[in-house]
Amino acid sequence: KAGVTQTPRYLIKTRGQQVTLSCSPISGHRSVSWYQQTPGQGLQFLFEYFSETQRNKGNFPGRFSGRQFSNSRSEMNVSTLELGDSALYLCASSLDISTDTQYFGPGTRLTVL
Amino acid sequence: QKEVEQDPGPLSVPEGAIVSLNCTYSNSAFQYFMWYRQYSRKGPELLMYTYSSGNKEDGRFTAQVDKSSKYISLFIRDSQPSDSATYLCAMSDNYGQNFVFGPGTRLSVLP
Numbered sequence: 001k002a003g004v005t006q007t008p009r010y011l012i013k014t015r016g017q018q019v020t021l022s023c024s025p026i027s028g029h030r031s032v033s034w035y036q037q038t039p040g041q042g043l044q045f046l047f048e049y050f051s052e053t054q055r056n057k058g059n060f061p062g063r064f065s066g067r068q069f070s071n072s073r074s075e076m077n078v079s080t081l082e083l084g085d086s087a088l089y090l091c092a093s094s095l096d097i098s099t100d101t102q103y104f105g106p107g108t109r110l111t112v113l
Numbered sequence: 114q115k116e117v118e119q120d121p122g123p124l125s126v127p128e129g130a131i132v133s134l135n136c137t138y139s140n141s142a143f144q145y146f147m148w149y150r151q152y153s154r155k156g157p158e159l160l161m162y163t164y165s166s167g168n169k170e171d172g173r174f175t176a177q178v179d180k181s182s183k184y185i186s187l188f189i190r191d192s193q194p195s196d197s198a199t200y201l202c203a204m205s206d207n208y209g210q211n212f213v214f215g216p217g218t219r220l221s222v223l224p
Contacts, residue, residue, distance in 0.1 A: 004156075033212070043201065043214035043216075045212055056212075090156050090157070102159065102212075104149075104159075107156045
């Protein structure tokens with residue numbers, strides 16, 4: 001069974017631009033969660049989607065948004081990029097709600113210049 | 114006080130040693146406890162998953178949960194250089210409303 005895939009793997013943007021990251025969960029998984037990982041803050045929860053609905057949201061500004069499609073694929077968008085948005089963005093999928101086992105993708109490394 | 118505390122390390126041990134990794138937490142609502150291993154430039158990989166208190170063993174790995182002390186541990190027996198990675202604890206409540214990771218402990222197993 002294929003794992004969680006994320007595209008692109010690496011991205012370089014400049015301040016003020018916007019970016020869209022994509023995540024394809026494991027086949028049959030309906031829950032997708034997004035995390036931001038930085039050396040200083042560690043892994044921080046962004047949001048979780050289940051059946052195309054945002055179920056949970058972490059403590060991030062409104063510049064961070066996401067959505068989930070009917071095939072469970074998910075995208076997250078960051079608008080008006082700031083230098084501090086440079087991080088590894090990880091997507092995790094689980095069969096059901098987030099208490100179920102989560103499987104992580106390899107992440108998208110975003111660098112904001 | 115952070116919700117989940119974990120010694121960031123780095124922790125260096127010789128090959129074959131027993132490694133003990135620990136997390137403490139403050140939220141008594143946490144019921145699910147997980148340990149993830151993350152190699153450099155990779156996403157976290159689930160190692161152990163336990164519900165409530167008790168021990169769980171899987172090969173060289175043993176996870177312990179002590180809810181009365183709000184303390185969880187991961188033991189690695191006969192550690193190998195391939196175990197060198199960052200280990201993150203994670204936990205959540207019964208409703209999936211609060212899924213939190215520890216900051217991770219960086220482990221180096223020296224040949």
